[in-house]
Amino acid sequence: xxxxxxxxxxxxxxxxxxxxxxxxxxxxxxxxxxxxxxxxxxxxxxxxxxxxxxxxxxxxxxxxxxxxxxxxxxxxxxxxxxxxxxxxxxxxxxxxxxxxxxxxxxxxxxxxxxxxxxxxxxxxxxxxxxxxxxxxxxxxxxxxxxxxxxxxxxxxxxxxxxxxxxxxxxxxxxxxxxxxxxxxxxxxxxxxxxxxxx
Amino acid sequence: xxxxxxxxxxxxxxxxxxxxxxxxxxxxxxxxxxxxxxxxxxxxxxxxxxxxxxxxxxxxxxxxxxxxxxxxxxxxxxxxxxxxxxxxxxxxxxxxxxxxxxxxxxxxxxxxxxxxxxxxxxxxxxxxxxxxxxxxxxxxxxxxxxxxxxxxxxxxxxxxxxxxxxxxxxxxxxxxxxxxxxxxxxxxxxxxxxxxxxxxxxxxxxxxxxxxxxxxxxxxxxxxxxxxxxxxxxxxxxxxxxxxxxxxxxxxxxxxxxxxxxxxxxxxxxxxxxxxxxxxxxxxxxxxxxxxxxxxxxxxxxxxxxxxxxxxxxxxxxxxxxxxxxxxxxxxxxxxxxxxxxxxxxxxxxxxxxxxxxxxxxxxxxxxxxxxxxxxxxxxxxxxxxxxxxxxxxxxxxxxxxxxxxxxxxxxxxxxxxxxxxxxxxxxxxxxxxxxxxxxxxxxxxxxxxxxxxxxxxxxxxxxxxxxxxxxxxxxxxxxxxxxxxxxxxxxxxxxxxxxxxxxxxxxxxxxxxxxxxxxxxxxxxxxxxxxxx
Numbered sequence: 001x002x003x004x005x006x007x008x009x010x011x012x013x014x015x016x017x018x019x020x021x022x023x024x025x026x027x028x029x030x031x032x033x034x035x036x037x038x039x040x041x042x043x044x045x046x047x048x049x050x051x052x053x054x055x056x057x058x059x060x061x062x063x064x065x066x067x068x069x070x071x072x073x074x075x076x077x078x079x080x081x082x083x084x085x086x087x088x089x090x091x092x093x094x095x096x097x098x099x100x101x102x103x104x105x106x107x108x109x110x111x112x113x114x115x116x117x118x119x120x121x122x123x124x125x126x127x128x129x130x131x132x133x134x135x136x137x138x139x140x141x142x143x144x145x146x147x148x149x150x151x152x153x154x155x156x157x158x159x160x161x162x163x164x165x166x167x168x169x170x171x172x173x174x175x176x177x178x179x180x181x182x183x184x185x186x187x188x189x190x191x192x193x194x195x196x197x198x
Numbered sequence: 199x200x201x202x203x204x205x206x207x208x209x210x211x212x213x214x215x216x217x218x219x220x221x222x223x224x225x226x227x228x229x230x231x232x233x234x235x236x237x238x239x240x241x242x243x244x245x246x247x248x249x250x251x252x253x254x255x256x257x258x259x260x261x262x263x264x265x266x267x268x269x270x271x272x273x274x275x276x277x278x279x280x281x282x283x284x285x286x287x288x289x290x291x292x293x294x295x296x297x298x299x300x301x302x303x304x305x306x307x308x309x310x311x312x313x314x315x316x317x318x319x320x321x322x323x324x325x326x327x328x329x330x331x332x333x334x335x336x337x338x339x340x341x342x343x344x345x346x347x348x349x350x351x352x353x354x355x356x357x358x359x360x361x362x363x364x365x366x367x368x369x370x371x372x373x374x375x376x377x378x379x380x381x382x383x384x385x386x387x388x389x390x391x392x393x394x395x396x397x398x399x400x401x402x403x404x405x406x407x408x409x410x411x412x413x414x415x416x417x418x419x420x421x422x423x424x425x426x427x428x429x430x431x432x433x434x435x436x437x438x439x440x441x442x443x444x445x446x447x448x449x450x451x452x453x454x455x456x457x458x459x460x461x462x463x464x465x466x467x468x469x470x471x472x473x474x475x476x477x478x479x480x481x482x483x484x485x486x487x488x489x490x491x492x493x494x495x496x497x498x499x500x501x502x503x504x505x506x507x508x509x510x511x512x513x514x515x516x517x518x519x520x521x522x523x524x525x526x527x528x529x530x531x532x533x534x535x536x537x538x539x540x541x542x543x544x545x546x547x548x549x550x551x552x553x554x555x556x557x558x559x560x561x562x563x564x565x566x567x568x569x570x571x572x573x574x575x576x577x578x579x580x581x582x583x584x585x586x587x588x589x590x591x592x593x594x595x596x597x598x599x600x601x602x603x604x605x606x607x608x609x610x611x612x613x614x615x616x617x618x619x620x621x622x623x624x625x626x627x628x629x630x631x632x633x634x635x636x637x638x639x640x641x642x643x644x645x646x647x648x649x650x651x652x653x654x655x656x657x658x659x660x661x662x663x664x665x666x667x668x669x670x671x672x673x674x675x676x677x678x679x680x681x682x683x684x685x686x687x688x689x690x691x692x693x694x695x696x697x698x699x700x701x702x703x704x705x706x707x708x709x710x711x712x713x714x715x716x717x718x719x720x721x722x723x724x725x726x727x728x729x730x731x732x
Contacts, residue, residue, distance in 0.1 A: 011308040011384045018376045021410045029418030029448065033433065036444050045511065046443055077437070118436050124511055175437030183430030 044127025047120035047171075052138055053131035055098050061159040062096035068157050069167035072101060080176040081109050082143070084117075095159040103136065103151045105174070107143035114181045115141045117172045126168045129161040137172065140181065215716055223318075226310035227716060228295045229613070234317050235292030236606070240682070242284030242324065243599075247675050249277040254637075254671040256654055257664045270654035271339035272331060278342025279360075282460065283367045284324055286594065289602045290463040291316075291374050294402045296613060298378060300707035300714060301396045303387025303723045308380035316373035323366035330356035341652060343453065346434035346445040350426045357427060361420045368413040375406035375413075382406075387706070389725035393487070396705050396731070397480065400487050401466030404494045408455045408462070411498075416452040419445070443508050450501035458497040461561075461593060462490060464601035465532060468554045470705070471608050472536050475551035476543025477702040482535040483731050489528035489535075496525045506577045515574045522572035526565065533562055548700075549623030553604035556596055556631050564592030567642065582652075585645025591638045595674075596631075603630070603681065610685065611699045615713030616692030622684045629677035636670025704729055 040048045071090040076082055087102040107113055117137040121127045132138075136151035143149060157168065215221045215230065225231060252273045256264050265273070295313065299306055307313045330337035335354040338344065349357060382395070382403045395403075422433040422445075432438025434445045465486075473480045480486065502510060502518040510518075536558050545551070567589040571577050580586060611617050640663040645651075649660045656664065695712040706729050710718050 011380045014380045014383050015309070015376055018379055018410060021407075022372055022376075022414050025411050026414035026418055029415035029451075030422075032415075032448055032451065033422075033444065036441070036447060040441070043511065046441060046509070116437050118439075173436065177437045180430060180432070180435070180438050 044121070044124045047122055047124065047127060049119050049121050049127055049130055049132065049170075052135070053133050055131070055133045055154075055156060057098070060096045060156070062094060063159045064094050066095055067092045068095060068161065068165070070099075070155075070157065071167060071169040072103075073169055073171035074103065075171065075173045077173050077175045080115070080174055082107055082113070082115055082174060082176075084172075084174045093157060095157050095161055098133065098154060098156045100152055100154050103153060103172070104148065105141060105143065105151065106148040107145060110145045111178075112142065112144050113176060114178045115143065115174050116177045117141075117174045120171045120173070122169050122171075123165060125162050126157075126165050129158045130168055130170070131156055131158065140177065224314065226306070226314050228299050228307045228310070228313065229714065229716065231307075231313050231317050232292045232295030232297075233613075235288045235295055238317070238320060239285050239289035239292055239602075242280050242288065243678070244682075245328065246277050246280035246285055247678060249273045249280065251671060251675050253277060254668040257656070258668040259665065260656055260658055260661050262655055265654065267654045268336065268339060271341075271652065272337045274652050275338045275341055275344075276327070276331065279327065279338070280324070281594070282342065282456070283364075284320075286460045286598050286602070287371065288320060290402075290405070290460075290598075291371075291378075293398075293463065293467070293602065293605050293609075294374075294378050297609065297707060298381055298399055298402060299385065300710060300718060301399050301705055302382060302385060302390050303706050303719050303725065304381055304385035305717065305720050307377050308385050309377045312373050313377050316370045316377065319366050319370040319373075323363045323370065326359045326366070327363035330354075330359045343449060344420075344423070345442070345449070346423055346426065347436075347442055350423050350434060353427070358424070361424050364420045365417055368417045371409050371413050375409040378402055378406045379410075387719065387722040387725055390706075390730060393484070394725065394730040396466075397469035397483070397486055397490075398463070398466035401462045401469075401490050404490050405459050405462045408459050408494055408497065412452040412455045412459075415448065416456075419448045419452065422448075443505075446505045446508060447502070450504045451498075453504065454501040455494075455497040457590075457593075458493060460598045462494065464557065464561075464598045465490060467601040467605045467608075468536060468557050471550050471554040471604055472539050472558075474608075474700050474702045474704070475548060475554075476540045476545050478539055478543045479704075480535065480731070481538035481541075482531070485531055486535055489531040492528040493525060496521065496528070500525065503572055503574075503577070506574050507581045519572055519574045523569060526569055529565055533558060533565075548607075548620060549618070549627055550604045550608035552624065552627045552631075553600045553607065556627070557600045557604065560596035560600070560634070561593055564589055564594075564597055567592065580645065582650055583645040584641040584649045584651055587651050588638050588641035588645055591641070595638065596634050600630070600634075606685065608700075609707070610688060611692075611695035612707060612710070612712050612714055614689045614692070615695055616688050617695045617699075618684055618688040618692055622680075622687075626677055626681050626684055629680065630674060633670050633674030633677055637667050637674055638670070640664075640666045640670075706730070 040046050041050070069090060069092055072086040072088065074084050074086050076084050083106040085104050087104070091099065091101065093099050105115060119135070119137045121130050132153065132155045134152065134154040136153060141149060141151070215227065216224070222230065222234060252265060253270065256262070256270055295307065333356050335356045337356060338349070338354070338360045340349040340353055382399055386395070422431070425431040426433050426435055426440070432440035434440045434442050436442060469480055469486060500518055500522045502514065503522045506515060506518070567585065571580055571586065571589060607618060607623055644660045644663040647659065649656055697710070697712050698708050699712060706723055706725070707714070709723065709729060
């Protein structure tokens with residue numbers, strides 16, 4: 001009975017179902033972005049580190065018996081004319097203890113520019129245990145022509161860091177986002193115009 | 199349905215096609231649209247082939263001979279895009295248009311007007327894409343995989359033409375797929391149950407579902423690129439919080455099923471041809487259907503094997519390696535079935551059969567190099583070398599393309615009512631067979647020795663292999679012009695073909711007169727065991 005009913009399905013109802021698949025898969029394509037971001041944050045894929053972390057000295061277990069080497073790697077992206085350097089190439093830290101490192105940028109051009117540093121941590125198993133309480137990568141840097149800036153960064157490695165991890169590398173890539181920030185502003189304004197006009 | 203039959207009795211005056219250009223512009227006839235698709239596919243094949251010959255001419259010797267590196271990059275990119283989206287995919291859609299209604303005993307496609315639209319979008323899409331080659335900024339030059347941010351931040355300004363071109367190709371494919379599925383599910387003659395359908399119909403049904411699932415994802419990906427380029431978003435721009443690696447995941451989520459979209463209908467074609475010339479029914483029909491469905495399913499969970507080197511957790515690398523190797527099982531079932539069909543068959547070797555046998559052998563070679571690439575640690579060496587180029591050309595040229603050529607030789611007598619010249623066809627086969635192997639086999643070696651893909655110049659130790667490869671490419675290229683000559687000669691002056699055409703042919707399309715009448719199966723045919731799988 002139900003088989004016979006299935007046979008008499010019209011092309012229109014088949015097409016309707018197929019169009020739903022197409023719409024659904026178009027939506028799925030866009031849903032891949034939040035899904036990917038969630039996955040990366042959960043697993044540390046791609047070296048992603050978490051956002052700003054609050055350090056609570058009372059609850060953090062400090063492991064003085066262990067020293068972990070933290071390396072700092074700084075890069076400027078292709079086409080970014082700023083100078084970008086770290087005070088030290090790296091430091092040895094005790095898990096659970098808060099540390100500070102200093103980074104510097106200088107804008108040698110004659111234009112005001114905006115920079116954005118993007119962090120990344122390897123190995124992947126360390127990303128969940130590397131925390132920044134203060135970082136210049138949480139904000140954008142605006143530098144006047146010739147201006148130099150000291151940027152402190154505070155971090156700690158928690159005591160749950162897997163025992164086989166002896167060194168952690170933190171890398172920063174510095175991007176020129178002057179244009180991107182400009183077009184973002186423009187986009188925000190025009191969106192506001194459209195929404196305001198409603 | 200009954201209305202259609204009644205109308206068929208009354209209107210005997212509109213049975214023929216319109217005259218002149220209007221016939222082709224406004225046609226809703228599945229045979230006309232199939233013809234349009236096939237000629238369009240051949241035109242794109244020639245254009246893509248010319249670009250390939252520019253590449254091979256430049257690589258004939260080390261050093262820069264003919265073209266600038268920037269132009270060379272446009273050649274590799276557009277060769278890939280045109281062959282994938284312009285030659286292979288429309289070629290198979292053309293075959294589906296001609297054959298699916300005749301094979302399932304339907305009078306036409308389920309949605310004839312949409313069929314016209316899905317074809318006529320294509321010339322506009324490819325005009326957009328190809329016109330960029332003549333613009334000052336040059337055409338797309340970021341590889342057919344258009345990885346962002348190379349294709350966004352660093353792309354020539356014409357990238358927007360490319361994006362809209364891809365949108366239009368996607369729309370065309372999606373409409374074509376909906377039409378094919380609706381035809382297969384709704385228009386089969388009484389008695390043509392799913393498990394009686396010819397395998398070509400089965401493979402296209404599954405392919406059409408793959409297209410519906412991944413073309414919208416591709417459309418989404420190029421839309422994100424459009425936003426990144428023009429509207430200041432940062433989907434793939436690390437500076438704004440985006441992720442370039444995410445582009446690769448989204449692209450290959452489309453891209454891997456896409457490679458099966460280009461090969462499953464080829465499996466179908468070969469599964470029609472081999473039984474005919476072995477004079478035996480297809481061995482293991484049911485397992486063929488299940489193997490096709492398994493391959494389609496697996497194609498969705500292996501995409502990251504294209505990007506082993508981007509940095510993935512060990513668990514991910516192992517998963518994608520094992521899942522990829524799993525595909526060898528259903529594919530092996532298929533190859534086993536084709537060989538078993540030939541086993542102790544009363545075989546004869548007409549041109550379509552020669553192309554089909556070459557398909558089985560050479561596609562299997564491409565499959566084996568695919569297995570080698572699936573081994574994660576080995577892939578670190580093979581990645582982005584000519585070994586990859588050799589691999590995917592082995593599955594696409596003597597794979598997908600040979601099956602389309604075989605299909606043309608096999609069904610051309612049914613389409614135009616005339617036989618091709620058998621000795622010319624065999625000559626074409628041997629030229630193609632030798633040409634394709636001389637072109638692509640040496641690329642395995644240059645790749646294993648470390649020659650990177652997508653470069654206009656190379657180190658001296660690769661010179662011999664490249665020279666051999668270029669000679670093969672010119673042999674292969676010109677033998678396809680010879681193919682054009684054979685097809686035109688057949689259409690204009692071939693000997694009349696019989697209705698059955700081939701002694702061992704079974705299937706509803708062979709019960710029609712040759713050439714197939716403009717309107718066929720206006721009354722549903724009787725599906726007998728002789729003409730359908732039973």
